[in-house]
Amino acid sequence: MATIKEDVIEIIDDLFMEDISDMMDEDLFDAGVLDSMGTVELVIELENKFDIKIPVSDMGRDDWNTGDKIVAGVEALKHA
Template identity: 40%
Template sequence: MEFKNQVYGIIAEVCQDDVVKENPEIAIFDEGLLDSFGTVELLMAIESQLGITVPITEFDRDVWDTPNHIAEQLAEMK
């Protein structure tokens, strides 16, 4: 759970909204919390804070659509 909380914290920081921590199933793109520029910022933050490199080509908005799904994808990449 600690890893997920780290991921939620990074997403909240990039989105500038703690709602992602409170509701990890929120659709961050549909809700306008993250856009294409935010996606790049998120991937850079993930790499710098977690040491996980996510190629932009592997970032599918339909798969990485909620904080929970992002945490699951990153856990598989660790």
């Protein structure tokens, strides 16, 4: 069974053809992995995969801009 971290890495790789496993603390917007449309796609995939609802208020660029922050956000919502 995959961990949340492994699943997040796989989702980002599937959506954006980018393996972020070695850049989990790097800003994904600055790295060119995420943009506003990509963020929408990512939210939809995360909500479907983990059966969570990500509030729009939680989606500030600085809140979910690294792999580590995305994983932490998903974990927090899964255990809320």
